Amino acid sequence: MLDLTTVVAGPIASLTLAQQGAHIIKVEPPGGDLVRRLGFIAKDGSSSTFQTLNRGKALISLDLSTEDGRAALAPLVEQSDVVMHNYRPAAARKLGLDADSLRARHDGLIVAEVTGFGPWDPLSDVRAYDPVIQAESGLAARPDKPEPELYPQYICDKVAGLYLCQAITSALVGRERDGAGRHVAVSMLEAALAFSWMDVHMPLTLKDPLQPGPNIAKVYRPWKAADGWFVVVMLSEKEFGAWCEVVGAPQLLDDPRCADMASRFINWDFIRETCAPLAEHQSADELLDRLREAGVPAGKVNTSDDILNHPQLANSGFIYEGEADGPGPVRLPGAAARFDGERPGQGATCSGQLGADTRMVLEKAGVDDALIARICGD
Missing domain, CATH: 3.40.50.10540 (Crotonobetainyl-coa:carnitine coa-transferase; domain 1)
Incomplete structure (x- = not known):
């Protein structure tokens, strides 16, 4: 070639x-x-x-x-x-x-x-x-x-x-x-x-959508822990439920604003305001271990130097x-x-x-x- x-x-x-x-x-x-x-x-x-x-x-x-x-x-x-x-x-x-x-x-x-x-x-x-x-x-x-x-x-x-x-x-x-x-x-x-x-141009796909799609950068933006940052994605009811239990906000499970995925996307600022202070006082590694054990997709925000010590890549x-x-x-x-x-x-x-x-x-x-x-x- x-x-x-x-x-x-x-x-x-x-x-x-x-x-x-x-x-x-x-x-x-x-x-x-x-x-x-x-x-x-x-x-x-x-x-x-x-x-x-x-x-x-x-x-x-x-x-x-x-x-x-x-x-x-x-x-x-x-x-x-x-x-x-x-x-x-x-x-x-x-x-x-x-x-x-x-x-x-x-x-x-x-x-x-x-x-x-x-x-x-x-x-x-x-x-x-x-x-x-x-x-x-x-x-x-x-x-x-x-x-x-x-x-x-x-x-x-x-x-x-x-x-x-x-x-x-x-x-x-x-x-x-x-x-x-x-x-x-x-x-x-x-x-x-x-x-x-x-994702970037999703408004162009449907002429008359019932509701707008989520802004991924907003919904999935990193969470701050006591010793670093991490990202978690909780789409299903099971994933959201496990997140609430792990982070320490079980009351959200009974809140109508969190009843389903569509409702959670609309009320994401409320979820963020509730959970962010809880995450900030916990260890990122401990949160990740518990989230992964519960089947919730989650990952640590790594720097270039961190990548060299990533256990999966090593x-x-x-x-x-x-x-x-x-x-x-x-x-x-x-x-x-x-x-x-x-x-x-x-x-x-x-x-x-x-x-x-x-x-x-x-x-x-x-x-x-x-x-x-x-x-x-x-």
Whole structure:
């Protein structure tokens, strides 16, 4: 698979595919992927974000604005099952990387693209990054906040990348059945809406709802205990009843304002005012133990440092440590999915050096020695 994408959305799609066994060749421009400078910076100048997104990939650097760069890319395209990019339509056509041009050379090719607004008018050639899509998709219009506010993570990038990964896998399955290539396109805007519709945009689903849905951030916001914070979700009657007994508010069970789930959502401020002072004088760990024993979903609010000592993660081996060429020691999360108990790609790191694998990849692809020498600056 040939990955021409930069920043977050495309790289997280190819990372996920690499963790499922795909061989990924990442192509960077001469100045490198912008994400090399995004996040905590290592001693070699590369970033924590680049290391997280691009481990387990072969890294090459080509200047696709030159004839040499495009000539070196051509055999890689011909030998690939999938080519993915995040060029807007005009730029893709200029470089010969639009779906029609690529599939004219390789009719079984899967061409996958992810851009801010997709390859459809009127905004197909408008540039966008995650914060722009958070705004355009309505995610930044936080009803629980006095002003619009961005989520402190690249949520639209990551969601679009995961949708792209799934679509590429589906396209490959389709090709196994009929031999035909596919053009897969994901819009970050549409991905963000598909992902958030059921809660962020629930008012748009029903024309005449009987009552509004709950604000999740308000209803499930963390509770303060004597020694930390925790979250509890009590949807069913059994869960709410157990919460009342554990926290010390059994009187709520006979209060008509708490008679059923719908009533509790409407009167959540009352429940909060009653229970918050009780929780504040108890130990978070003790409350969690008792709630979990009673079958109530509950969890502690952990910091980054807490995560390293999480008993579940320590037992599963999800987080691993390794040595990366350039950055040095790194700590990274494994693949979210296991196959027969194994995590593909566990232990993978990536070099911080731009174009670390250029020569090896081009030689293996059969690129002319003289062209390789020019590209590698021999």
